[in-house]
Structure formats: C-alpha cells, structure tokens
Amino acid sequence: MGIQGRVAITGITGFIGRQLPGLLAERGLAVTGVSRSGKGDVPGVDRWQTPDQLDFSGHSAVINLAGEPINQRWTEESRKRFRESRVDFTRKVVAAIVMASIAPLLLFVGAFLLFRFGGNFLGPVGAAIVDKALAEKR
Numbered sequence: 001m002g003i004q005g006r007v008a009i010t011g012i013t014g015f016i017g018r019q020l021p022g023l024l025a026e027r028g029l030a031v032t033g034v035s036r037s038g039k040g041d042v043p044g045v046d047r048w049q050t051p052d053q054l055d056f057s058g059h060s061a062v063i064n065l066a067g068e069p070i071n072q073r074w075t076e077e078s079r080k081r082f083r084e085s086r087v088d089f090t091r092k093v094v095a096a097i098v099m100a101s102i103a104p105l106l107l108f109v110g111a112f113l114l115f116r117f118g119g120n121f122l123g124p125v126g127a128a129i130v131d132k133a134l135a136e137k138r
Contacts, residue, residue: 011065
C-alpha cells in the first residue's frame with residue numbers, strides 16, 4: 001500500500017526538494033511546498049505554506065529536506081545555523097505532524113532518516129523527538 005493524497009515537502013527549493021514534486025505529481029499525489037516565502041516556482045506544487053504556519057492536516061506524508069547546507073566553512077555561527085535549521089526545525093515539523101492527528105504519517109529527515117508513526121521504524125533520536133512532542137501535546 002503506497003502513499004495516497006497530499007504530501008508536504010519542506011526544503012522544496014533545495015537541490016533534492018525541487019526534483020520531488022514533479023515525480024510525486026506524476027504518481028497522482030498533490031504536493032504542498034513549504035518555503036520561507038510561502039510561495040515559489042516549483043513544477044508540481046499546487047499549495048504553499050511557510051515554516052511559521054505549518055499545518056499538515058489532510059496530508060498523508062511529510063518529507064523534511066529543509067536545512068542549512070553542509071558544504072560550507074564550519075564556524076560557530078554556521079554550526080548554530082545548522083543546528084537550528086536541522087534539529088530545531090525537525091522538532092517543529094514533528095510537533096505539526098502530532099497536531100495534525102493523522103497517522104500513519106511518514107517523515108523523512110534530511111533524506112537519511114525515516115520515522116513512521118504507528119510503525120517500528122523509529123530510531124532512538126526519532127523516538128525521543130516524537131515522545132517529547134506527544135508529551136507536550138497532552
């Protein structure tokens with residue numbers, strides 16, 4: 001059973017994010033793009049959101065590709081931006097998924113981790129983030 005319906009993609013204007021909407025649309029999925037401006041010119045995206053107003057209600061999946069690039073000179077400031085854009089934003093995405101109260105939702109983080117709500121694919125870091133978000137919701 002595959003994903004059906006609507007998929008949200010954060011990091012939609014990045015290298016990988018820009019490629020996905022067209023492929024998903026070809027498979028019959030509607031795509032919501034999440035960008036800082038809340039708009040963009042990415043083929044296959046029919047709805048837009050900003051990171052400050054995440055609402056994943058009605059979405060079957062969330063693909064989180066947002067984040068500071070890794071190919072840069074590492075300074076204290078770049079490390080701080082990296083953490084904020086990857087770890088802190090992922091927590092925000094997980095909280096929005098929890099608030100949507102729809103399961104199972106899939107969350108791909110930085111294209112290398114997969115969390116599956118209602119399944120057994122949660123790693124230790126993912127489980128901790130989800131547990132914290134669920135505790136805060138209660």
